[in-house]
Amino acid sequence: MKHKYILLLSPLTLFFSACHQKDAKSTALPPTPVYVAEAKTADAVYYDNYQGSVVALNSVELRSQVAGFITAIYFKEGDVVKKGTPLYEIDRRKYVAAYDQAVANLASAKANLVKDQKDIDRYTMLLKNDAVARQTVDQAQAAYESGKANVQVANAAVLSAKTDLSYATITAPFTGRIGISQVRLGSEVSPGTTLLNTISSEQPIGVDIVVNEQDISRFYTYQKHATDSTFKLQLSDGTTYNKPGKILTIDRGVNNGTGTIIVRVQFDNDNDVLKDGMSCVLLVLNSASGERLQIPYKSVTEQMGEYFVFVSQDTIAIQHKVKLGPRIGDDVVVLSGLKQGDQVITDGFQRLRDKGKITLGKPGAAGASGSTGAGK
Numbered sequence: 001m002k003h004k005y006i007l008l009l010s011p012l013t014l015f016f017s018a019c020h021q022k023d024a025k026s027t028a029l030p031p032t033p034v035y036v037a038e039a040k041t042a043d044a045v046y047y048d049n050y051q052g053s054v055v056a057l058n059s060v061e062l063r064s065q066v067a068g069f070i071t072a073i074y075f076k077e078g079d080v081v082k083k084g085t086p087l088y089e090i091d092r093r094k095y096v097a098a099y100d101q102a103v104a105n106l107a108s109a110k111a112n113l114v115k116d117q118k119d120i121d122r123y124t125m126l127l128k129n130d131a132v133a134r135q136t137v138d139q140a141q142a143a144y145e146s147g148k149a150n151v152q153v154a155n156a157a158v159l160s161a162k163t164d165l166s167y168a169t170i171t172a173p174f175t176g177r178i179g180i181s182q183v184r185l186g187s188e189v190s191p192g193t194t195l196l197n198t199i200s201s202e203q204p205i206g207v208d209i210v211v212n213e214q215d216i217s218r219f220y221t222y223q224k225h226a227t228d229s230t231f232k233l234q235l236s237d238g239t240t241y242n243k244p245g246k247i248l249t250i251d252r253g254v255n256n257g258t259g260t261i262i263v264r265v266q267f268d269n270d271n272d273v274l275k276d277g278m279s280c281v282l283l284v285l286n287s288a289s290g291e292r293l294q295i296p297y298k299s300v301t302e303q304m305g306e307y308f309v310f311v312s313q314d315t316i317a318i319q320h321k322v323k324l325g326p327r328i329g330d331d332v333v334v335l336s337g338l339k340q341g342d343q344v345i346t347d348g349f350q351r352l353r354d355k356g357k358i359t360l361g362k363p364g365a366a367g368a369s370g371s372t373g374a375g376k
Contacts, residue, residue: 031359034348036312037296039338044292046326046333047232047283050209054278055264056200057248058174063196064189065167066090077180081172081199088170088196090189095168099161106154113147120144176201177272200276205269206248207233209282210260216250219263222284223247231265232283235273243268245282286326293338294331299346300324310352312343319354 072089075081119140126132172178176199183189183196211219222230231245248266255261265282267274274280299309300322307324310317320342325333338344345358352358 031315031357032317032348032352034310034312034317034345034352034358034360036343036360037299037346039293039295039334039340039342039344041291041340042294042328042331044294044325044328044333045229046286046328048286049234050211050282050284052207052209052233052265052280052282054274054276054280055206055208056176056202056276057204057206057266058176059198059200059276060173061195061198062087062170063192064088064090064170064194065191066095066164067191068094068168068189070183070185070187070189073181073185075178077178080175080177080202083172083175085172086169087172087178088183090168090170092165092168095161095165099158099165102154102157102161106151106158109147109150109154113144113151116140116144116147170196172199174199174201202272202274202276203269204266205274205276206264206266207245207274207280207282208262208264210258211263213254213259213261216254216261219247219250223250230285233267233274234281234283236279241267241273241280292325292333292335293340294328294333295338295344296346297327297330297332299344299349300332301349309338310345310349311338312345312358315357315359317345317349317352317354317356317358 068090070088071091074086074088081087120137124137178199179197181197183194187194189196226246228244231247233241233243233245235241245265245267248264250264251262253261295309301308307322309320309322311320312318320337322337323335325335327333345352348358
């Protein structure tokens with residue numbers, strides 16, 4: 001009886017097993033429709049960004065070297081003034097008087113020297129005839145030497161007075177743009193302390209950036225060998241400046257505290273677009289620019305700071321970990337993890353897993369039963 005019972009159960013077991021297999025087949029997920037794009041090598045020109053500041057190559061604070069009151073202002077604030085142009089005048093009267101007095105003193109000293117020379121000549125003649133004592137001749141000679149010294153002192157006083165008189169008129173030390181005056185007519189100024197104005201050159205002009213010491217050799221190379229495309233300038237409004245730059249100077253040493261060095265890049269500024277103190281971004285050509293493997297950026301997913309893409313292999317999607325370079329428009333440079341010709345899935349990978357089934361078709365569509373396998 002027991003044996004018969006076992007024989008009766010065996011068909012039931014086979015029946016339920018067959019039903020289970022049929023149900024599993026009916027619930028299997030269909031292949032995921034995807035789009036693919038080929039990983040291609042293309043020209044990749046990209047730049048590194050450095051925060052920069054526009055600096056005048058020559059900038060001077062104007063201060064008076066003599067005391068007095070401002071009696072004239074000759075410029076219009078904000079204008080470009082040429083070298084040697086008068087800018088301010090300080091009351092000249094006492095300096096003119098001092099100069100005139102110094103000139104008169106020089107003339108008096110020279111006249112006395114002429115008199116002393118004549119005395120020497122006269123006493124020397126008399127000495128030959130024993131008509132005057134030797135002591136008198138020596139005294140005349142001493143008076144002459146003293147007279148020469150007096151002339152030198154008077155001459156130095158004239159130069160000093162002339163210098164003070166010239167300082168009473170303050171002129172532009174170089175051609176540049178002058179700012180807003182810090183003093184007005186009638187203001188009293190003190191030598192070396194009162195700030196009158198600031199003047200700065202504008203053509204050419206510089207941009208200063210701070211560079212890590214690891215990149216110094218790269219900029220030394222650019223200092224010797226650079227093209228018009230090596231440096232570009234992006235202004236604060238997002239526009240790109242239309243003039244190329246070149247390295248003017250690299251600072252003498254690295255800052256021990258920050259491990260950085262200042263690099264100054266020079267730009268033509270004939271249209272006065274760049275102003276001293278402006279903020280900007282200096283775009284420096286990346287040395288790795290050239291022919292690089294690129295894929296659409298939208299095909300990349302990020303997981304825990306790492307980047308992945310799915311690659312189509314027949315009807316299977318294989319996940320690849322990649323190392324990315326900079327973006328080039330809608331594409332991104334792939335530094336490692338892919339090879340040229342790989343079919344990268346660009347759309348429809350959101351629900352894919354590694355080694356998941358795929359088929360070419362419209363992402364999001366169901367079935368896609370009549371489509372061929374993934375593209376090659």
